[in-house]
Amino acid sequence: MAIINNPKESTCRCFAVINHEQVLRTDGSALDFHDLTVLKDWCVSRNYVFDFFEEKQWNVCALGLSSKEGLPSAYTFDTIRHGFSIDSPEETLCLSRAKAIVAWRSMTHYCSACGGVLKDHLGQTARYCIECGQMFFPRIEPCIITIVSRKDGKILLAKHVNRSREMYACIAGFIEAGETAEQAVAREVMEETGYKVKNIRYYGSQSWPFPSQFMLGFTCEYDGGDMHLQEDELADAKWFERGECPITPPPGSIAYRLINNV
Numbered sequence: 616m617a618i619i620n621n622p623k624e625s626t627c628r629c630f631a632v633i634n635h636e637q638v639l640r641t642d643g644s645a646l647d648f649h650d651l652t653v654l655k656d657w658c659v660s661r662n663y664v665f666d667f668f669e670e671k672q673w674n675v676c677a678l679g680l681s682s683k684e685g686l687p688s689a690y691t692f693d694t695i696r697h698g699f700s701i702d703s704p705e706e707t708l709c710l711s712r713a714k715a716i717v718a719w720r721s722m723t724h725y726c727s728a729c730g731g732v733l734k735d736h737l738g739q740t741a742r743y744c745i746e747c748g749q750m751f752f753p754r755i756e757p758c759i760i761t762i763v764s765r766k767d768g769k770i771l772l773a774k775h776v777n778r779s780r781e782m783y784a785c786i787a788g789f790i791e792a793g794e795t796a797e798q799a800v801a802r803e804v805m806e807e808t809g810y811k812v813k814n815i816r817y818y819g820s821q822s823w824p825f826p827s828q829f830m831l832g833f834t835c836e837y838d839g840g841d842m843h844l845q846e847d848e849l850a851d852a853k854w855f856e857r858g859e860c861p862i863t864p865p866p867g868s869i870a871y872r873l874i875n876n877v
């Protein structure tokens with residue numbers, strides 16, 4: 616997992632990311648190592664801060680950008696989320712990894728034990744404190760996401776208060792310390808809607824590096840209770856027929872798979 620900061624060239628998949636977007640060539644094709652060199656030179660010419668790393672074992676080489684002002688005309692941007700909708704698990708893994716590690720490196724500079732400066736570990740994707748030696752590894756934060764179904768086949772979808780669009784999605788939340796994922800499913804559904812659920816079953820998972828979530832998907836069934844919305848989280852929640860849902864998350868997310876049963 617060694618990070619090599621200055622490879623002369625690379626056969627790894629190459630990415631350049633800024634926030635929730637990635638750089639692509641204007642024809643929509645993926646970048647190669649030469650493109651990363653061009654983009655690095657562009658950053659230098661504009662005095663933009665950038666980060667660059669390669670992980671050969673992950674087949675990932677990535678540039679973290681701090682600005683996209685004045686991007687060379689040969690390039691354009693697209694959302695990383697859109698990249699996840701391409702039906703290639705290997706491609707999605709590498710893109711997700713690049714995004715996650717760029718975000719982790721941008722937020723991991725000082726030791727949380729003693730305040731010392733962190734340096735890249737030469738043998739692993741990690742940073743260590745030059746004062747006390749404490750190691751810091753990329754962190755993932757486990758979350759649950761669940762689709763609640765009723766005996767009549769309808770599913771529960773909720774509109775989050777922070778969503779600008781009229782989008783309805785699954786109930787989701789972070790797993791709290793001490794909980795199992797199944798307990799987190801039951802708690803989140805109860806907290807956000809007032810509903811008790813049963814038959815909680817694992818469905819699948821997805822890396823969600825915005826910046827570091829790991830989504831564990833579950834199905835479950837309504838088991839009683841009256842709707843009582845947690846108003847600081849949800850603006851609305853309703854039961855829908857699967858074929859008659861409002862605007863829901865697009866392909867590329869586990870929410871899409873749960874809602875559309877794919």
Ligand SMILES: [Zn+2]
Nearest residue numbers: 726729744747
């Ligand atoms: Zn330290």
